[in-house]
Amino acid sequence: RDAQTGVNWRQARHLLNGRLERIAEPLDKGRRLLHQAIETDSDHEEAKIYLAFLMAHEGKTLRAAEIYREVFDTALSQENRGHAANQLGRLYNAEENWRKAITCWRWVTTTGLADADPRFWMARLNIALAYAYAGDQQRSLDYFRQLLDLHPDRATDVAQVVGETDQLRTAIDSQPGFLEAFFARCPELFGQTNPQDDSRPGPESSDGSGEVNG
Numbered sequence: 001r002d003a004q005t006g007v008n009w010r011q012a013r014h015l016l017n018g019r020l021e022r023i024a025e026p027l028d029k030g031r032r033l034l035h036q037a038i039e040t041d042s043d044h045e046e047a048k049i050y051l052a053f054l055m056a057h058e059g060k061t062l063r064a065a066e067i068y069r070e071v072f073d074t075a076l077s078q079e080n081r082g083h084a085a086n087q088l089g090r091l092y093n094a095e096e097n098w099r100k101a102i103t104c105w106r107w108v109t110t111t112g113l114a115d116a117d118p119r120f121w122m123a124r125l126n127i128a129l130a131y132a133y134a135g136d137q138q139r140s141l142d143y144f145r146q147l148l149d150l151h152p153d154r155a156t157d158v159a160q161v162v163g164e165t166d167q168l169r170t171a172i173d174s175q176p177g178f179l180e181a182f183f184a185r186c187p188e189l190f191g192q193t194n195p196q197d198d199s200r201p202g203p204e205s206s207d208g209s210g211e212v213n214g
Contacts, residue, residue: 045071045080049087056091065091082113082120089126098134102127121151125158132171137178141185148186159189 052067068091071084089104108114108123115121128143148155162168172178183190 045075045077049080049083053087061091078111078113079117082108082111086120086123093130098130102130115150121154125161129168132168135175137175137181141181144186148188155188162189
C-alpha cells in the first residue's frame with residue numbers, strides 16, 4: 001500500500017490483470033475458432049478474412065497481407081474478393097503506398113461491387129482520398145464527383161468523412177487551389193461554407209487513419 005496515496009497497488013494490479021485477461025479471452029477464443037474453421041475447411045474464405053483482420057489489428061500486418069492476397073487470388077465469392085481487396089488497400093494506405101492502395105480499391109469499383117453492394121460504396125471515397133494524399137488533385141476531385149453523382153444519398157456520409165479527416169486537410173492546404181476547386185466541383189459537401197473559411201472540412205476517416213473502414 002502506498003503511504004502517500006493509500007492505494008493498495010498489489011490489489012490494484014491483481015484487479016487490472018484480471019480485467020485484461022477477461023478482455024483478451026474473447027480475442028483468443030475467436031482466434032481459436034477461426035483456426036478451427038480453417039482446419040476443418042481450408043477454403044473457408046470468411047474465416048481467413050476475419051483471421052487476417054485480427055492479425056492486422058494486432059500489428060501482424062505482413063501475415064495479414066499474405067492472407068488477404070491468398071483470399072483475393074483464390075476466393076470463389078466475388079464479395080469475399082472485394083473484402084480482401086478493400087482490407088489490403090487499407091494496409092497499403094497505412095504504409096502511405098498510395099499507388100497500391102488505389103489499385104486495390106479500383107478493382108472494387110471496376111468489378112461493379114462498389115455500386116451493386118452497399119458494403120463497398122466507400123471504395124471511390126478511399127480512392128479520392130488517396131489521390132489527394134498523393135498530390136493528384138485532379139484525379140481526387142474526379143473521384144469525389146463521380147461518387148456523389150453515382151451515390152447522391154451518400155453526400156452526408158462523405159461530408160462527414162471529409163470534415164473529420166486531418167490528413168485531407170493537410171493535403172488540401174499543401175496544394176494551392178485545391179480547396180477552391182473542391183468547393184466548385186463538390187459544393188454539396190460544403191453547404192454554404194465559404195471556401196476561404198478556416199472552419200472548412202478536413203480529411204478522410206473518422207478514425208484518423210486516412211481511409212474509410214468498410
